[in-house]
Amino acid sequence: MSVSADAATSSADGSGTVHGYTSHKDSHLKRLRRIEGQVRGLHRMVDEDSYCIDVLTQVSAATRALQSFSLQLLEEHLAHCVVEAAQKGGPEAEEKVREASEAIARLVRS
Amino acid sequence: MSVSADAATSSADGSGTVHGYTSHKDSHLKRLRRIEGQVRGLHRMVDEDSYCIDVLTQVSAATRALQSFSLQLLEEHLAHCVVEAAQKGGPEAEEKVREASEAIARLVRS
């Protein structure tokens, strides 16, 4: 379990991992609970034979919530992991950029 | 059990509501349970400080699953609600087309 606060990719004592998003972990966890609740709400709507269009509206809302979560995660990843790798330079920097670009492509295409 | 009636085909005995997706209801409910599990998995990943890119990959998978669910729902809606409204004709047909088009726009833009 990570307790440190800075943005280093490993914690000072080596016992935990700190990623770009660690400093906003609580807000991320709350956000995901809300999205889980939205999906559970979709289940209830289908179970209660809600009108198709109303179900679709809620699916769009849940999709947008997931997308918005991923955009924040990505920004934190760029601001911490990618920036740090860039400062170290070398092949790790290139690897981080390539990896982030692939994640962006998956987001854009999903 | 649904009690509404207006926007839907009436069920055989008049006691319930049948929408485009009703015949696949069980498979839809299972699908939504799986997506709920994916979102719960995301919560666990963030809680356990998983690597950002791995979290993002799972967000893309959940987003695609929601999208794929909505595409099936929409196809069933067109095949049942829109086709039936078209057969009745008049303003209800136009209204159903407009409503479906707005739902499609929300999907495309989300």
Next chain:
Amino acid sequence: MSVSADAATSSADGSGTVHGYTSHKDSHLKRLRRIEGQVRGLHRMVDEDSYCIDVLTQVSAATRALQSFSLQLLEEHLAHCVVEAAQKGGPEAEEKVREASEAIARLVRS
């Protein structure tokens, strides 16, 4: 010049093909000329070494314009071709719904 007929409403004099979008043809053609101009503008920006982010902003604008064009085309297709096929009923109606659903899936995923 179109000569086909099957999937379309026949024109008044039987000499041409009328699709869902025919009545807005002029506005569609103008719209596409504008999008072509946007893409040519992108070419100029890259040629003049504009800043990457400014190029990306214009790519997003062109993408949204294409998307918005396709959403209107799709609405007209539903309102005309799909509604008419539904009124005839039978396998052609099912085929039109399936075909429209596949087009929607391509839009959502692109």
Next chain:
Amino acid sequence: MSVSADAATSSADGSGTVHGYTSHKDSHLKRLRRIEGQVRGLHRMVDEDSYCIDVLTQVSAATRALQSFSLQLLEEHLAHCVVEAAQKGGPEAEEKVREASEAIARLVRS
């Protein structure tokens, strides 16, 4: 007009600007010409009353081509402009990350 070739944000002699994408400029320009041709093809299809679904298929292809162009531009921007700003550090690095994140959000939502 830029003539230098490295990936620095200003050229050695200060006379031109070199962005992340400069080294692939020719391939980008060719790519944009092809997309312009795709949009012109769409104009022709609508003008010749092509079937709606066929037009939609080509719109999806053009949209994907624009998206794929923007993903490459973005990767080059991260690999050059963002990495260099990160190496300098300070507020410029933060600004570049924020700016790139906004561009990514526009891509994901368009």
